[in-house]
Amino acid sequence: MDGDGNGWAAGPAGGRQWGRFGAAGLFLLADPHAPRLLMQHRALWTNIGGTWALPGGARDSHETAVEAALREAHEETGIAPADVEVAGERVTAGPFAADPGRPELAGGWTYTTVVAATASGEPLATEANNESLELRWVRLDEVEELPLMPAFAAALPGIRAALPGVLPAYFAGE
Numbered sequence: 001m002d003g004d005g006n007g008w009a010a011g012p013a014g015g016r017q018w019g020r021f022g023a024a025g026l027f028l029l030a031d032p033h034a035p036r037l038l039m040q041h042r043a044l045w046t047n048i049g050g051t052w053a054l055p056g057g058a059r060d061s062h063e064t065a066v067e068a069a070l071r072e073a074h075e076e077t078g079i080a081p082a083d084v085e086v087a088g089e090r091v092t093a094g095p096f097a098a099d100p101g102r103p104e105l106a107g108g109w110t111y112t113t114v115v116a117a118t119a120s121g122e123p124l125a126t127e128a129n130n131e132s133l134e135l136r137w138v139r140l141d142e143v144e145e146l147p148l149m150p151a152f153a154a155a156l157p158g159i160r161a162a163l164p165g166v167l168p169a170y171f172a173g174e
């Protein structure tokens with residue numbers, strides 16, 4: 001379903017950010033004994049296609065970041081929101097500083113990473129839509145071996161550092 005959030009927002013220095021009202025992605029973990037992250041190999045026609053990132057996308061005007069991440073993940077992976085337990089959320093990009101000379105670039109845009117685990121603790125079956133080349137449950141310690149979307153690669157260290165406090169059952173030994 002196309003909502004009112006699909007479209008480009010003006011970013012800093014004239015760049016573009018996907019999502020008129022911001023964007024959100026689902027950092028979905030399974031298997032507390034050897035944590036695995038659901039990763040999306042982005043279709044070539046998408047923004048920075050061919051890279052790996054989280055399932056996610058544009059927020060609609062009426063959605064919270066959690067609602068957007070769950071909706072987008074359902075659309076892109078087939079995983080139902082009822083099968084996901086949200087543990088927290090973190091703004092991992094933006095807001096950007098306003099440019100007084102170009103008010104249209106004012107920095108309200110954000111990307112929020114929603115951290116969650118599968119309700120069962122097990123990796124769930126997925127069904128990719130046309131925005132994915134592949135969906136894969138990747139061991140958390142192997143994620144950096146993939147060609148990551150640059151913004152996700154930049155955010156990953158901060159997300160990983162916060163995980164023990166957000167999902168302690170997955171990181172009890174750390």
